[in-house]
Structure formats: structure tokens, C-alpha cells
Amino acid sequence: MDFTLNSEQTMLRDSARRYLAQAGGASWQGYAELGWLGIAAPEDAGGLGGGMADLAILAEELGRALAPEPFVDGAVLATRLVDRLVVGHRREALLGEMIAGTRRLTAALYEPGRRYELAPQTTAVRDGGGYRLSGTKVLVMDGAAADDLLVTAALDGGVALFLVGREQAGVDGRAYRTVDRRDCADFRLDVTVEADRLLSGDALDAVEDALDEARLCLCADMLGGMDSAIEMTAEYLKTRTQFGQKLASFQALQHSVADLFIDADSVRSSLLRAIPAFGGERAARRKAVSACWVNTFETAKRVTGMAVHLHGAIGFTTEYRVGHYLRRAIVSERLFGDVEFHLARYMAG
Amino acid sequence: MNLAFTAEDEAFRQEVRGFIAANLPPALARREAMGFHNDRATVTSWQTALHRRGWTAPGWPVEFGGTGWSPVQRYIFDRECGLANVPEICLIALSMVGPVLCRFGSPELRERFLEPILRGDYWFCQGFSEPEAGSDLASLRTRAVRDGGDWIINGQKIWTTDAHMADYMVCLARTDPEVKPQAGLSMIIVPMDAAGVTVRAIETLDGDHHVNEVFLDNVRVPAGNLIGEPNSGWTQAKFLLEHERTHNAYAGMLCRYVARIPALIEVGRANGLPETQATEYRRRHARLAIDVEALEWSVLRVLAGQPGPALGAAASALAVRGAQCLLRAADLEMAILGPQVAPAFRPEDGVPLPAFAPPAAAGRTTQYLYWWAATIFGGSDEVQRTIIWNTLYR
CATH class of the missing domain: 2.40.110.10 (Butyryl-CoA Dehydrogenase, subunit A, domain 2)
Structure with missing residues (x-):
């Protein structure tokens, strides 16, 4: 077992982080030019044939950047459905246009x-x-x-x-x-x-399979958001002075941030546990994905909400970035089944 | 990135399962499942079997008798031991003192202690904490003064696990009072039968006996019992505490809880637990299982990770999460059993389980109470949180 990223994965993460920090995440054509729209597509259709780990790495960066483009919906869910269910020449033609960003x-x-x-x-x-x-x-x-x-x-x-x-x-x-x-x-x-x-x-299994890939990407997206929110919070505490001292000097606040790390780190483990489940049987994969969803989104509300709280009033404004992670957490949780839905699916598995 | 278990890993899992099934005495497993601490006599046959197989000391370098297992194999072994109710054996000697001797000990000390530790002939206790030095270990006051070829030790240790059945203590003592607190400490091996060593039992909330006070009154030990160089005890103690950095996650123990709670809910149902409550407990169990699965992967990440500040923070997170999960698991078991966990139960002291309580109720409160200690020992949760802040964010 090896938890380190290989050189391509490191490059993907670093280049994505750099690009998103500079250009923002609001250009579908930009995603296409970087090859991101083809990561989930197979090589025989002009894609990169990336695995779940690659998708999760990119999704994490998109979440960190609060990227507004529908990567998970278009480049993962729709792409994987077309790959699985469309046949022959039309499959390659469709995927080709999707990868190029000319057809959404x-x-x-x-x-x-x-x-x-x-x-x-x-x-x-x-x-x-x-x-x-x-x-x-x-x-x-x-x-x-x-x-x-x-x-x-x-x-x-x-x-x-x-x-x-x-x-x-x-x-x-x-x-x-x-x-x-x-x-x-x-x-x-x-x-x-x-x-x-x-x-x-007879598409139900294919929909469930593609949804699970999309679900894990949304978990990774949220994990990136949580990490960023925690880092922002720690930085803010180190710059803001109240009562004549930096907020970061108060142990109560240090420990609150540490708790956020502890919880987000558990989410990372759930994600890393679910990734190899895509190489195994369907029942185990469904369970692992639902476990990750439950841990991710139950934790995300607390972590991003506490990040708002620890910023004080500025964190509650739309002008400030940190609260947007909380909003994203609330919406993402509801896109492909919420915490209660996935806890039930986990228990039924 | 390769996150899957290999066929060799699965084969190893089966090998471990087979070994445990063939060698673990059922009575010992039953007692372990109740959650009471074991004395030396009850674990001897298991330790002997482990020693024959060469599996006593997974954390040691191979040349000193370690297993040479990969991180994944170590994790598999711990998990299978947890699931099969295998008791911990002399954790201090095998997981802490042994690795310190392998790393820092003189050839003479290694010769004298390593093999007997592996055999189970020498048990150790850890003389670190003192009445005025708990979380703040560096403030300890026990003094060791050189006198010819000996050290003469005076002081008091407390919360000393297993001191009542240990052959030796690895004692952290101040050998140079003139330098800053961390710099003047040394680690010295003290025979527990030496003149001037007094052990007094401390009864703890869980009703079990595992910790003690140890009084050191002009205890004379040969200079060669000092491990490594004088005044290097802080480095050694840090090495020792970090060596088993995933231990306090209790992942194997948590797997045991997750595995047995569904059956306990059925026991509860047979003893008047309403279905609506059972449904809620199944839900709590599922939520716990999800967190324990994550914790297991956190253990794997730390075992396989590159040493560094981030790894230290991850290990601290593990300790906090582990204690939280243990309390949730044990609390869930008590909730399922309801009034059946209220009566005191101490089989050795002739306090049997009352007739109305099912066998599965034995030890549930003892174990729940013990896990509050897990929020304290090995560095309290607050110490861990401070480590996380200091390593990642300060």
C-alpha cells in the first residue's frame, strides 16, 4: 500500500492549484484546454483514462478553489454515463465533443x-x-x-x-x-x-455506478473546501488582534482549529478508503462511498460552520470567502443523496 | 498511489487468523472480551506461542527479533488480534523499552534484556509520570546521583501501569539539575526488587488494578543500567512515545466493538429493549462503524507515512479520535444493555454477575470507565491538540 502521489498525480494537483489560484475556476473552455474534461473519459475515445484517485485529486483542488463550473456533473457523471451506455461511433463522437468542451x-x-x-x-x-x-x-x-x-x-x-x-x-x-x-x-x-x-x-446499475464516481468526487471537492477553510481560519487568527493580542495566542481558539483538523483528517481517510473500492465488487463500493459521504458532509457542516464562527462577523459576510465553503457544503450534500440517505444505504449494504 | 490490499496481504490475514485460532486459549479471550486487565500468569501460554512463531515484537528491528512486517502487515495483525479478543501483553517492555534498547542501548544492555523480554521473562513498567509531572513531563523531580559505580535514585513515580507485576522499571530521572529541564534527564533501568523500591496499588474508577505509585528511596543501581549517554533521556523518551504512535487509536479494539455490537443489540432485544430503541442503536452503530473504518485508514496512513511534522499531527489526531470512538462504542454498549450494566462485577473478588444480567453484560461499565483514561494517557487530548496547532498552524 502506498499513499504517496505518483509524479503525474503530483503534477495534476500542483498545476490545478496554480491554475485555479490564478485564473479562478470559471472557464469550461479552460478546463478543456487543461485536459480536465477528458480525465474520466477512456483513452480509446480520446480521454486520459484517469482512475478514481486522479479524479479525486482534481476534484479536491476544484473544491478548494470554490470552482463554480459543473466538473462533477459534466466531466464525471455525464462522461461516465456516456462512456458506459453509448456504443459505437456515436460514443466516440459524443465523448470527443465533451472532452473538447464544445458539447455539454x-x-x-x-x-x-x-x-x-x-x-x-x-x-x-x-x-x-x-x-x-x-x-x-x-x-x-x-x-x-x-x-x-x-x-x-x-x-x-x-x-x-x-x-x-x-x-x-x-x-x-x-x-x-x-x-x-x-x-x-x-x-x-x-x-x-x-x-x-x-x-x-436498463440503465439503473450504470447510473448508480457513475453516480458513485460523481459522489466520491463531490466528497473530495468538499475535503478540499474544508482544508482551505481551516487554513484560512488559522491564518486569520494569526493576523487579527483583540484584547491586545493575536487571536492565535488563545489556546481555546488553537484547540478549536486543531479539532477541525482532526475531523477533516478523518474525512481524508474515508476518501482514501473508498478509492480502492472502485476496483472491487459493487456492494462493497457502494458501502464505502456512502460511508465517505456520511463522514464528509456531516463533518463539512461543522468544519466550515466553525470556520465562519472563528472568523467572527467578517466570516458571515458574502464578501468574505470562508462562508462560501459552508454554502457549498449544504448544497453539495443534497446533490446525490444526503447524509441520512447514505447512512441508510450504508446500513442496507 | 496504491490503496488496495494485495493477495499477499490477504494471505497474511488468513495466516494470522489461523495462528490465533490455534493458539489463543478460549478462557483468555473470554476474559479479554470483558475488558479486564490480565495478569502475567493468564497470558503466559499466549506469549510463549507468539515467541515460538517469532511474532512477539512487530515494532523491533529484524536483527533484534522483530518481524520485518510491512506497515500493512502490522495493521492486519493488530486488527485480527482486536477482532479475536487477543490481550495486549506487556506493552511497555515490547513496544517501548525494547525499541529504545535496540536504538540507544549498549551491547551489554541488549544482551541482558532483549531476549528475556521477547520470551516474556522480563516485564517492564514505565517510570515517567510523577505527582507534579503529568502532562508536563519535563518538570519531573526524581533525582539520580552518581556514587562510584552506581546511580542512587530518589523520588516518586505515579500512574505506573503494571508496576505490581513488573521485573524492571524504565525510570526517567534527573541526572543534571543545572541545565534546562529537558536536557538533564536520563533513562535508567531499575530492578523492582531493589532495596528502596516500594509499590502501592491505586484503585481506579474502572474498579480494576493496573496503575500504581512507586516510591524510590535511595535505590542503588549499577551505572551500566543507564540507557545510552547520560542526560539524553528526553530524546529517548520522545522516541519511545512516538514509536507506537498509532497505539492510542486502539483501532483493533474498535473493530472488536463494531463487530460485536449487532449481536449485543439482539441480546438487548431478548431482554426487553424496544424495537424503536434498537433501531436507533443500529443507526448509532453504523455511524460508529463509519468513523472506525476511517480511523483504521488513518492508522495505515501514519504507519506507512514519511516521518515529519504532518505525521506527528496525524498521530495526535488519531489519539483524540480513538478515545472519542472508544467512549462512543462503550457508551453504546451500556445503552443497549440498560439496567443490566449497573451492578458491580468483579469475578476474581467473588462479585458475580447478578442472575438477571446476560453474560454479555460482564465488564461493560469497567471498560467504558477505562476509556476515559484514554483521553488522558499518552498525552492528554489537550496536549495532542496543542501539538497539532504547533506543528501545522503556528
């Missing part, structure tokens, strides 16, 4: 009043030579900017996955922002699609 895809999985249930109430009915999709999808990250949606729908008792153009007639979107200012949208679907838009009639 995102998954539309969740529905109103259904929390994190993946079995859809959206239906697909054969209609002439194609399918008629009817239903509603919510919390579709990047929904307003994506070119295509990967839509789950019930078909013949199974879960089917369709590729639906966002601007197609009958796709009625409403864009909004999440609490942490990420772009997303809800969709009312009443749309007919060509037969070849059905990617799979």
Missing part, C-alpha cells in the same frame, strides 16, 4: 417529491418510430447551459436513459441558482425523441 451534457435524474429515488416517474412511451417522454426533473446542475440532458424514464418496467436536446420543443426549462450560486434548472418534459436517443433500456 448533464444528467437529469431526480424528480419533485421523490427526494433521491432513482426509479423515475417520468415515463417513456413508444410513439411512432421514437419515444414520448413525460415528466418533471429537478435540480439538474448546469441545466441551463447544457446542450443535452441524460434523462431517466420508466420504460417497460425498467429504467431507461435517453439523450434529450435541451432546446428541443417540449423541453420546458426553468433556470435558477442554488444557495451557493451554482447554475441549475428544473425541466418539464413532454417531448418526442427519435428511437436512437434511447441509450439503454
Whole structure:
């Protein structure tokens, strides 16, 4: 067992940190130029064929930088779904465009009043030579900017996955922002699609598999956020003077910061434990991912919230950076199943 | 980065399991599961079996009798021992004094002590803490004064684990009072049967006997019993305390708790625990299991890591997390058993478990109470937090 990053991984981490610090994280085309949109894509389709460890390393840096672009939704979840479920020439063509950043895809999985249930109430009915999709999808990250949606729908008792153009007639979107200012949208679907838009009639396992990869990336993203919030807090305590001395000289505050490190370090261990589970059987992987999710997001609220608290009032402003980690924690936790959902999944595994 | 167990690791796990199953006396495992400390007689056969197999001292260099295991193998061994209710044997001699002698001891001291320690013939206690030197170890007052070919030691040690059954104490004493506190200390091996050594038992909250006061009154020991150079005791003590830096995570013990709690919930159900409460306890168990799994990987990270400040901070985090998890685990067990854990229980002293309590209730309060000591020993949680701040953020 070896916990050290290899030279490519070190390079990926360092270059990502440098780029994000300089350029910010708000350029999808920038991600494409750095090769990040191809990390999760296989080499035979022009990608880098990166493993879970590589994805987690990059996601951690994106979280540290509070990057707003939908890396996890587009470059991980959608990319892995296309890789798994699209076949032949179209797979390479689609992945090629996604890697180049010229075509954005995102998954539309969740529905109103259904929390994190993946079995859809959206239906697909054969209609002439194609399918008629009817239903509603919510919390579709990047929904307003994506070119295509990967839509789950019930078909013949199974879960089917369709590729639906966002601007197609009958796709009625409403864009909004999440609490942490990420772009997303809800969709009312009443749309007919060509037969070849059905990617799979039995997609549930593939969706779960791709979701687990996306989930672990979101955990890594949050871990990067926690680390950054803790570092910011320690730095702030060393510069701010109250009662005639640096705040960092108060042991109560030193120990509060140490506690944040202790908890965040445990999250890092959960993440490192879950990464090799992607090389093993599905049940163990699901359990390891859910364990990591529970530890990550239960800890993230406390760590980022305490980072706000230890800054005092300045930490509570939107102008100051540290509170945005807390906002991101709250939203990220709810994207692919929350702490209670994953604790139940862990217990059922 | 390679984070998976190899086929060799899995084979080693099976080998360890087979060895334990073949050699651990069931009565010893039962007693260990209750959580009471063991005396020397009860663990002799197990230590002998370990010694025959060459597995007594995983932390020693191979040339002195260590196992040569990889960090992962060490972790696997500890985990399997935890799961199988293997008792710790003479931790001070095997995990602390032995490595210090291997690193700093003269050829004569190694010759005299290493092999008997491996065999289980010599047990050690650790004479560090004093009434006025707990977390602040450097302020200790026990003096050693050179007199011809001997050192004459005067002072008092406290919280001395196993002093009542040890053959020797490794005693930290002040050999130079003129220099700054850390610089004037030496580590000296003191025979517990030497004239002037008095041991007094301290009864602790858990109701068990493991720590003592030790009075050193003009104790005369040969100069050769001083380990390494005079006045280098602080370096040696730091080496000793850091040598087993993952020990205080008690990962193996925590795996034991995680493994046995589901069955305990069923015992509770058979003894009137309502299903709604059982559901809540299953949830608490799952939450604990998630944290223990993370802790195990933290142990692996520290075992496999490169020495440095970050590793020290990670080890301190482990000690704090470990104690927190132990208290949660033991508290959960008490909660599951409810009123059945209230009666006192001391099998050796003729205080049996009352008829209404199931066998699984034995020792639950003793162990819970003991884990509060884990928030103190080996550097209190507050000392660990200060180490983390100082190494990472100051």
C-alpha cells in the first residue's frame, strides 16, 4: 500500500492549484484546454483514462478553489454515463465533443417529491418510430447551459436513459441558482425523441455506478473546501488582534482549529478508503462511498460552520470567502443523496 | 498511489487468523472480551506461542527479533488480534523499552534484556509520570546521583501501569539539575526488587488494578543500567512515545466493538429493549462503524507515512479520535444493555454477575470507565491538540 502521489498525480494537483489560484475556476473552455474534461473519459475515445484517485485529486483542488463550473456533473457523471451506455461511433463522437468542451451534457435524474429515488416517474412511451417522454426533473446542475440532458424514464418496467436536446420543443426549462450560486434548472418534459436517443433500456446499475464516481468526487471537492477553510481560519487568527493580542495566542481558539483538523483528517481517510473500492465488487463500493459521504458532509457542516464562527462577523459576510465553503457544503450534500440517505444505504449494504 | 490490499496481504490475514485460532486459549479471550486487565500468569501460554512463531515484537528491528512486517502487515495483525479478543501483553517492555534498547542501548544492555523480554521473562513498567509531572513531563523531580559505580535514585513515580507485576522499571530521572529541564534527564533501568523500591496499588474508577505509585528511596543501581549517554533521556523518551504512535487509536479494539455490537443489540432485544430503541442503536452503530473504518485508514496512513511534522499531527489526531470512538462504542454498549450494566462485577473478588444480567453484560461499565483514561494517557487530548496547532498552524 502506498499513499504517496505518483509524479503525474503530483503534477495534476500542483498545476490545478496554480491554475485555479490564478485564473479562478470559471472557464469550461479552460478546463478543456487543461485536459480536465477528458480525465474520466477512456483513452480509446480520446480521454486520459484517469482512475478514481486522479479524479479525486482534481476534484479536491476544484473544491478548494470554490470552482463554480459543473466538473462533477459534466466531466464525471455525464462522461461516465456516456462512456458506459453509448456504443459505437456515436460514443466516440459524443465523448470527443465533451472532452473538447464544445458539447455539454448533464444528467437529469431526480424528480419533485421523490427526494433521491432513482426509479423515475417520468415515463417513456413508444410513439411512432421514437419515444414520448413525460415528466418533471429537478435540480439538474448546469441545466441551463447544457446542450443535452441524460434523462431517466420508466420504460417497460425498467429504467431507461435517453439523450434529450435541451432546446428541443417540449423541453420546458426553468433556470435558477442554488444557495451557493451554482447554475441549475428544473425541466418539464413532454417531448418526442427519435428511437436512437434511447441509450439503454436498463440503465439503473450504470447510473448508480457513475453516480458513485460523481459522489466520491463531490466528497473530495468538499475535503478540499474544508482544508482551505481551516487554513484560512488559522491564518486569520494569526493576523487579527483583540484584547491586545493575536487571536492565535488563545489556546481555546488553537484547540478549536486543531479539532477541525482532526475531523477533516478523518474525512481524508474515508476518501482514501473508498478509492480502492472502485476496483472491487459493487456492494462493497457502494458501502464505502456512502460511508465517505456520511463522514464528509456531516463533518463539512461543522468544519466550515466553525470556520465562519472563528472568523467572527467578517466570516458571515458574502464578501468574505470562508462562508462560501459552508454554502457549498449544504448544497453539495443534497446533490446525490444526503447524509441520512447514505447512512441508510450504508446500513442496507 | 496504491490503496488496495494485495493477495499477499490477504494471505497474511488468513495466516494470522489461523495462528490465533490455534493458539489463543478460549478462557483468555473470554476474559479479554470483558475488558479486564490480565495478569502475567493468564497470558503466559499466549506469549510463549507468539515467541515460538517469532511474532512477539512487530515494532523491533529484524536483527533484534522483530518481524520485518510491512506497515500493512502490522495493521492486519493488530486488527485480527482486536477482532479475536487477543490481550495486549506487556506493552511497555515490547513496544517501548525494547525499541529504545535496540536504538540507544549498549551491547551489554541488549544482551541482558532483549531476549528475556521477547520470551516474556522480563516485564517492564514505565517510570515517567510523577505527582507534579503529568502532562508536563519535563518538570519531573526524581533525582539520580552518581556514587562510584552506581546511580542512587530518589523520588516518586505515579500512574505506573503494571508496576505490581513488573521485573524492571524504565525510570526517567534527573541526572543534571543545572541545565534546562529537558536536557538533564536520563533513562535508567531499575530492578523492582531493589532495596528502596516500594509499590502501592491505586484503585481506579474502572474498579480494576493496573496503575500504581512507586516510591524510590535511595535505590542503588549499577551505572551500566543507564540507557545510552547520560542526560539524553528526553530524546529517548520522545522516541519511545512516538514509536507506537498509532497505539492510542486502539483501532483493533474498535473493530472488536463494531463487530460485536449487532449481536449485543439482539441480546438487548431478548431482554426487553424496544424495537424503536434498537433501531436507533443500529443507526448509532453504523455511524460508529463509519468513523472506525476511517480511523483504521488513518492508522495505515501514519504507519506507512514519511516521518515529519504532518505525521506527528496525524498521530495526535488519531489519539483524540480513538478515545472519542472508544467512549462512543462503550457508551453504546451500556445503552443497549440498560439496567443490566449497573451492578458491580468483579469475578476474581467473588462479585458475580447478578442472575438477571446476560453474560454479555460482564465488564461493560469497567471498560467504558477505562476509556476515559484514554483521553488522558499518552498525552492528554489537550496536549495532542496543542501539538497539532504547533506543528501545522503556528
